[in-house]
Amino acid sequence: MMCTVCGCGPGEQSIETRGHQHEHEQGHGHEHDHAHEHHADDGLVDYGQGPARAHAPGLSQARMVEIETNILAKNDDYARANRDWLREHGVLALNLVSSPGSGKTTLLARTIRDLAAKDGDYEVAVIEGDQQTSNDAERIRAAGANALQINTGKGCHLDGHMVGHAIETLAPADDSLLFVENVGNLVCPAAFDLGENHKVVILSVTEGEDKPLKYPDMFAAADLMLVNKVDLLPYLDFDVSACIANARRVNPGIRVLEVSATGGDGLDQWYAWIDAARSFARVGA
Amino acid sequence: MHEMSLAEGVLDLIEKNAAEQGFARVLGVHLEIGELAGVDIDAMRFSFDAVTSGTLAAEATLDIRAVPGEAWCMSCCHGVSISRRGDPCPDCGSYQLQVTGGNDMMLKSLEVE
Numbered sequence: 001m002m003c004t005v006c007g008c009g010p011g012e013q014s015i016e017t018r019g020h021q022h023e024h025e026q027g028h029g030h031e032h033d034h035a036h037e038h039h040a041d042d043g044l045v046d047y048g049q050g051p052a053r054a055h056a057p058g059l060s061q062a063r064m065v066e067i068e069t070n071i072l073a074k075n076d077d078y079a080r081a082n083r084d085w086l087r088e089h090g091v092l093a094l095n096l097v098s099s100p101g102s103g104k105t106t107l108l109a110r111t112i113r114d115l116a117a118k119d120g121d122y123e124v125a126v127i128e129g130d131q132q133t134s135n136d137a138e139r140i141r142a143a144g145a146n147a148l149q150i151n152t153g154k155g156c157h158l159d160g161h162m163v164g165h166a167i168e169t170l171a172p173a174d175d176s177l178l179f180v181e182n183v184g185n186l187v188c189p190a191a192f193d194l195g196e197n198h199k200v201v202i203l204s205v206t207e208g209e210d211k212p213l214k215y216p217d218m219f220a221a222a223d224l225m226l227v228n229k230v231d232l233l234p235y236l237d238f239d240v241s242a243c244i245a246n247a248r249r250v251n252p253g254i255r256v257l258e259v260s261a262t263g264g265d266g267l268d269q270w271y272a273w274i275d276a277a278r279s280f281a282r283v284g285a
Numbered sequence: 286m287h288e289m290s291l292a293e294g295v296l297d298l299i300e301k302n303a304a305e306q307g308f309a310r311v312l313g314v315h316l317e318i319g320e321l322a323g324v325d326i327d328a329m330r331f332s333f334d335a336v337t338s339g340t341l342a343a344e345a346t347l348d349i350r351a352v353p354g355e356a357w358c359m360s361c362c363h364g365v366s367i368s369r370r371g372d373p374c375p376d377c378g379s380y381q382l383q384v385t386g387g388n389d390m391m392l393k394s395l396e397v398e
Contacts, residue, residue, distance in 0.1 A: 061398040062312055067302060071294045071316070071390045157287055188287035191323055216370035217323035220384070249380040250371040252359070 015165050016134065016149045075192055078160030082167060082195025090175040092274070092281035095196035097218055099211070100184030102204040103228045105136045107261035108179055109143040114267060115177075115274075116144055123176035127166045129158040129183045136181065146170060157188040160195060175282055177274065186215040197281055198223040205229050205236055209243035216250040224255045224273060231263030288325060291390065292332035298392050299342050306397075311342040313396030319387035320368050321354040350393075355386035 086093050098104050115122040126147040128137040137149035148170050150162050172178045182189040201222035212219040225247050244256050259266035318324050333347050354367045360379035373380055
């Protein structure tokens with residue numbers, strides 16, 4: 001369903017399934033039904049058919065082949081398939097990105113609890129990306145949401161393919177809300193479209209206000225910036241308006257909310273933003 | 286270090302084209318990488334060497350052309366060049382810029398035999 005051009009790479013990634021780990025290794029069997037391209041490592045590239053078979057000494061057979069293809073084309077194919085599926089099912093997908101320690105998981109757990117209390121209609125599923133451990137997925141499940149952990153191994157970001165498999169396993173309900181908590185990293189996840197509706201970048205006030213300038217690609221890719229931990233501002237030398245100005249230097253259209261996941265500041269605005277985004281997702285806009 | 290994933294993407298494209306177009310060895314790989322694409326060129330070279338080792342592109346030379354960053358200045362209403370996101374319009378100093386080019390990364394062509 002999701003994966004129309006699957007090329008599962010060998011490596012250390014694993015995606016949780018109900019009850020066991022789905023390890024991606026060479027030569028593995030697949031439990032889902034989709035057209036399956038083989039890995040390059042399987043040695044299926046056929047060298048025997050090329051013009052080089054008729055090799056004459058001293059005669060160069062070199063030629064130029066035009067390719068003209070975006071290097072991210074494969075990821076973008078997966079992302080497009082994810083986006084089509086999400087749109088078809090009216091699911092709002094938010095890709096949360098930040099440095100490690102910005103409070104993403106705490107914010108997410110609080111959001112899940114508050115949305116459930118506010119409106120029983122909010123069904124929430126979460127894809128958790130970390131290099132190792134399933135601690136975050138456990139925290140999210142404890143908050144009451146359906147969660148799936150992806151361990152990227154040495155990988156520094158989630159990609160469209162991993163998220164496609166995760167959506168297959170999680171099977172979010174129609175018109176529900178899907179959060180993707182990306183690997184804590186302000187660089188690499190910027191380049192990889194997952195098929196999400198919006199990237200939401202979280203910057204906590206215990207970090208530097210110049211982070212949008214240091215890591216401009218992520219702030220340029222995000223539609224919303226949450227300035228988190230604002231309850232700590234009285235104890236810090238953090239200039240919120242300079243931080244927002246820096247974010248708008250790299251992304252003039254970025255929206256900004258100041259929140260505290262533990263103190264509760266600004267969370268009503270965050271939930272109102274989610275409501276609005278969800279309305280757009282439900283009508284496929 | 287997402288350049289490793291990008292280099293794997295390049296190798297995927299090479300192997301797909303080798304199967305389709307019937308070539309056995311790649312002598313040269315020509316990439317175009319935008320200045321605003323968020324790619325570290327040295328890391329890309331390192332990653333390319335690492336992922337192509339033992340493949341049909343193991344001996345290939347990697348040629349990377351940097352594509353200048355371009356943006357539309359919403360204050361001056363004309364196109365300008367920028368080399369980094371967050372830089373101001375070189376003419377009016379405004380940060381109201383919309384990136385219009387130099388944010389892609391392309392595999393342009395291959396020299397094969």
